[in-house]
Amino acid sequence: MTDDSLTLDEVRRMAARIGITRLEDQHVQQLLRATVSARARRAALPIDTLVPADEPAHVFHVTLDEDR
Numbered sequence: 001m002t003d004d005s006l007t008l009d010e011v012r013r014m015a016a017r018i019g020i021t022r023l024e025d026q027h028v029q030q031l032l033r034a035t036v037s038a039r040a041r042r043a044a045l046p047i048d049t050l051v052p053a054d055e056p057a058h059v060f061h062v063t064l065d066e067d068r
Helices: 008-017 025-044
Strands: none
16 A cells, blocks of 8 residues: 655645654655655555464563673
């Protein structure tokens, strides 16, 4: 679901909705590229076949100083 029809004005409105109102044109263009890339990556994910077990588990291990 890549959305090549997204315009710079739509990106400006999107940024304004989250409080980013002082972007220069180059930053709006960067945000446009990032948004299009993120949407393309999200569209490529096989979300129809995901189950809760597919959620990544972040596991941390704490060691005491004397265990080193």
